Every structure is written in structure tokens, then in C-alpha cells.
Amino acid sequence: MTPCSRRKFLRSSLAAASLTPLIASGGKATDWVTLGKSNVKVTRLAFGTGTMSGRVQRELGQDQFTRLVRHAYDSGIRFFETAESYGDMHRMLGIALKGLPRDSYRLMSKVTTRPTGNPQEKVDELRKLAQTDYFDVMLLHYQHVATWPTDTAHWQDGILEAKAKKAVIGHGASVHGLPALRQFPGNKWLEVAMIRMNHNGTKMDAEEYNTRGLGNVNEVVGHVDKVRTEGMGIISMKLIGEGAFTNRDDRKEAMRYAFRHAGVHSVTVGFKNTAEIDEAIENLNLALA
Numbered sequence: 001m002t003p004c005s006r007r008k009f010l011r012s013s014l015a016a017a018s019l020t021p022l023i024a025s026g027g028k029a030t031d032w033v034t035l036g037k038s039n040v041k042v043t044r045l046a047f048g049t050g051t052m053s054g055r056v057q058r059e060l061g062q063d064q065f066t067r068l069v070r071h072a073y074d075s076g077i078r079f080f081e082t083a084e085s086y087g088d089m090h091r092m093l094g095i096a097l098k099g100l101p102r103d104s105y106r107l108m109s110k111v112t113t114r115p116t117g118n119p120q121e122k123v124d125e126l127r128k129l130a131q132t133d134y135f136d137v138m139l140l141h142y143q144h145v146a147t148w149p150t151d152t153a154h155w156q157d158g159i160l161e162a163k164a165k166k167a168v169i170g171h172g173a174s175v176h177g178l179p180a181l182r183q184f185p186g187n188k189w190l191e192v193a194m195i196r197m198n199h200n201g202t203k204m205d206a207e208e209y210n211t212r213g214l215g216n217v218n219e220v221v222g223h224v225d226k227v228r229t230e231g232m233g234i235i236s237m238k239l240i241g242e243g244a245f246t247n248r249d250d251r252k253e254a255m256r257y258a259f260r261h262a263g264v265h266s267v268t269v270g271f272k273n274t275a276e277i278d279e280a281i282e283n284l285n286l287a288l289a
Helices: 003-016 062-074 089-097 119-130 153-164 217-229 248-261 274-288
Strands: 032-034 041-043 045-048 079-081 106-112 135-143 168-175 192-196 233-237 266-270
Touching (some): 041 106, 045 274, 062 274, 089 119, 106 119, 119 135, 135 153, 192 217, 217 233, 248 274
Parallel strands (some): 045 266, 135 168, 233 266
8 A cells, every 4th residue: 555545544534533433321232333433333242262362262173163153143143253363263263154144244353463474465364264255354463562553554554455455344453551552542543442341450451461460440441432532443352351250240240341331332252152152141231231
């Protein structure tokens, strides 16, 4: 993409940023919501495939994983997400979704932004593995340093080129650590922001992106509020502390906090059995009631 065309895209994003995304104020976990200025519609609850970098889902095996995906689909979850770094999950998810009408669900992927590499080749590789013509959302994965907006410039341009070819519909980034998150507000390239969120800071953002301690919940929520007012779609992750919340009351409170206090649009949760899917739907319905 030429500098001129990139500037033109950024100017158009400024106009789109004036849109005010809806904050959940009722409804159900399986309702369709719009991810801000991306205009991509997803279900509020997403099926994640990255628990322990996908190990939990991979170890289910293809048959059991497919049954789990189909249970989620039949229960009304129509938003599925994976990442390049989750091992074999693009291929397994593609098999699990095979035969379902492509326009009946949304698919999100995340690319690892190596200093070298061809974004177009990577997007095509992941599309082939997932058996899909396009990704509804493509994110720059695991942005964890303050210089990420300049470090990933060629990946940003590559994703815009993939959008021009209809291989990607919406785009954004996932973040780890406050120095990286502080670069989200005011970023004109971002349409979708994937941010760690729960009520007590477990596995959330701190000054050190890989901290073993608690994150700064108040600062994270402040940044979420800013990007929401700028028109970005917000997807939260680490909602149950990557499995750390063994008490259901904590899992309920995490859902309530994400939607009622932080005002996210969608949440992704990794599942290993159908009971977890059923509970997550119930917990989110209670949070929205």
C-alpha cells in the first residue's frame, strides 16, 4: 500500500470514529452486536480456542473438539476465534465448521507480527488452513511494547491490502501490558481492540506485560472507555483469568463487570466441555438481565 493510500484510509477512519458503539444494556449472550466502526456483527459471546495457547482445545482431539464447536453453534454462539500461535487450531476449527453456512458465523484470526514476513502470504496460509475465503476480523496478535504502532507498520499495510482483496473484513490488535495499551486511544488504524478484562485484575495488563501479579483494572477500564468513544469495537479476553476463577461467583462477576462496568461489545472464552459453554451463556444472560 502506498503512503498516499494509507493516509486516505486513515482520514476515512477519522470520520468513522464519530460513530458511538452500543454498550450492552440488555438482551442475550447470543445476540448479534456490531464491533464499532468495523461494522462486523458478532455474537456477544465468542468461542475461544487459545486456552493455554490452544493446548486445552488441541488435546480434546478433532472429534471431541468438533462436537464442542457444534454444541456452541447450536446454542447460538456464532463467533469463533483463533490465532496463528495456537498450534493446529486453524486447521481443527476449519474442520469443525465445515459444512455450516459461512454467512451464519463469524471467524477471527490473529497474526504473529514478526519483523520479517509477508502479510499477504500469511493471511492466505491461514485462510487455507481454516478452509475459509475470508476472515471477518484479523488482529495483530500480542502487541506488548509501546513501539508496536511503528514496529508493525508493514503488517498494518498488509492487512489493509488483504481487506482490499476481501480476504479480511475488519481489523485491529490484541494487547498485553499497559505500555502497549496506552497506544490504543487515538490510534486511527485500529477498528477492533482486544483487551484483557475481568473484575479483579487476574491476568490483566500491568507495567510489565508478563507480570505474575495483578493488573491495573482502573487504568485498563479507562482506556477501554476512550477507545469505545472513538468508535472501536471492543472484545475482552482473559475473562475468567485463563481458568483461574474456579468459583462460579467470580465467573458471574467477571461477565457482569465486562459488560456493565467496562462496556465491552463481546467476550471470548475458551471451553473444554459443553457444560462450560452452557454456564457461560447463562452467566452472560444473567449479567445482561
